[in-house]
Amino acid sequence: xxxxxxxxxxxxxxxxxxxxxxxxxxxxxxxxxxxxxxxxxxxxxxxxxxxxxxxxxxxxxxxxxxxxxxxxxxxxxxxxxxxxxxxxxxxxxxxxxxxxxxxxxxxxxxxxxxxx
Numbered sequence: 001x002x003x004x005x006x007x008x009x010x011x012x013x014x015x016x017x018x019x020x021x022x023x024x025x026x027x028x029x030x031x032x033x034x035x036x037x038x039x040x041x042x043x044x045x046x047x048x049x050x051x052x053x054x055x056x057x058x059x060x061x062x063x064x065x066x067x068x069x070x071x072x073x074x075x076x077x078x079x080x081x082x083x084x085x086x087x088x089x090x091x092x093x094x095x096x097x098x099x100x101x102x103x104x105x106x107x108x109x110x111x112x113x114x115x116x
Contacts, residue, residue, distance in 0.1 A: 033076040035111040037091075039066045045115065047092035048074065054088045054101055065094070076106065091115055 039045050045066040049057045066072045085107035091099045099115060 033080075033106060034073055035106055035108075035113065036071055036073050037066055038071040038112055038114040039068055039091075040114055040116045041093070042068050043093040043095065043097075044068055045091045046094050049090045049092060049098075051088040051101070052084055054103075057090075071112070089113065 037045070037048060045062070047065075048060040048062055050060065051057045060074050062072065062074070085105050086103055087106055088101045089104050090101045093099075104111065104113065
């Protein structure tokens with residue numbers, strides 16, 4: 001009977017340790033790739049487009065856009081974590097005009113892209 005009691009204690013201790021390690025690992029902040037976009041133009045930015053190869057374009061969800069004179073912080077989706085740091089980038093303004101594509105290193109800390 002004593003053996004069963006020790007086995008129960010060991011099982012309970014193992015379960016408590018597993019639960020504690022899960023709580024600690026889930027409490028750690030996830031690393032997000034962030035950058036800022038400053039719109040220094042007189043036109044609202046309606047879309048932010050990105051591409052690895054400069055041919056096939058994806059976009060950031062920027063809601064109603066980035067107003068003239070404002071700065072917004074954008075976060076890469078986790079699905080892009082295995083992509084290259086260097087990406088092509090362009091903006092689509094109200095009225096449909098697009099900026100020229102420019103290549104940036106989005107792994108750079110504190111990156112701020114500015115449109116003039």
